Amino acid sequence: DVKVTQSSRYLVKRTGEKVFLECVQDMDHENMFWYRQDPGLGLRLIYFSYDVKMKEKGDIPEGYSVSREKKERFSLILESASTNQTSMYLCASSLGVGNQPQHFGDGTRLSIL
Amino acid sequence: GQNIDQPTEMTATEGAIVQINCTYQTSGFNGLFWYQQHAGEAPTFLSYNVLDGLEEKGRFSSFLSRSKGYSYLLLKELQMKDSASYLCAVGGFKTIFGAGTRLFVKA
Numbered sequence: 001d002v003k004v005t006q007s008s009r010y011l012v013k014r015t016g017e018k019v020f021l022e023c024v025q026d027m028d029h030e031n032m033f034w035y036r037q038d039p040g041l042g043l044r045l046i047y048f049s050y051d052v053k054m055k056e057k058g059d060i061p062e063g064y065s066v067s068r069e070k071k072e073r074f075s076l077i078l079e080s081a082s083t084n085q086t087s088m089y090l091c092a093s094s095l096g097v098g099n100q101p102q103h104f105g106d107g108t109r110l111s112i113l
Numbered sequence: 114g115q116n117i118d119q120p121t122e123m124t125a126t127e128g129a130i131v132q133i134n135c136t137y138q139t140s141g142f143n144g145l146f147w148y149q150q151h152a153g154e155a156p157t158f159l160s161y162n163v164l165d166g167l168e169e170k171g172r173f174s175s176f177l178s179r180s181k182g183y184s185y186l187l188l189k190e191l192q193m194k195d196s197a198s199y200l201c202a203v204g205g206f207k208t209i210f211g212a213g214t215r216l217f218v219k220a
Binding site: 033040041056059100105 | 141144148155158163200208209211212
């Protein structure tokens with residue numbers, strides 16, 4: 001079974017802080033994704049990566065950056081956290097792009113005060 | 114524009130059959146996914162359709178009509194544990210998710 005592990009289930013940070021969310025997968029998947037999930041809006045793609053050191057902007061990349069230095073690890077960075085970034089953040093990985101299911105981590109519920 | 118529509122909420126009775134519809138308009142299409150997400154948990158993969166027709170997997174079936182931009186998820190012999198959100202997603206260079214349908218199963 002694919003295991004996608006996110007570093008924290010719950011996180012509370014202050015406005016203006018730099019925040020790091022970490023995600024690790026153990027199935028040697030090429031593709032990794034970061035989403036945020038808000039009530040009524042569903043899953044929205046922030047960034048994804050199809051290879052080490054490669055990244056692509058999703059639909060809502062503003063205020064975020066990512067890092068993929070190793071195949072198994074994909075980090076999401078909030079450069080200067082703001083209250084509108086309070087959300088559930090989900091990391092996922094997949095074997096293929098668009099034609100293979102994504103495997104999700106348990107999510108990080110991030111609150112920015 | 115790209116859009117995926119599915120009902121916000123549905124209620125059904127234990128033991129019954131429920132159909133959750135999904136319509137989509139997207140620029141790319143590599144297949145249609147359904148995921149289940151229980152409250153407070155991660156989405157988990159249920160089904161994948163890339164060709165028109167019905168795919169059956171136990172109590173769950175999924176249908177696709179590419180010409181109509183339409184899919185449905187059929188849940189038979191509903192159980193209380195099926196109470197969850199069901200997410201429709203279109204695969205492409207960027208997979209696009211619908212907002213999800215919250216299904217309540219009552220006794």
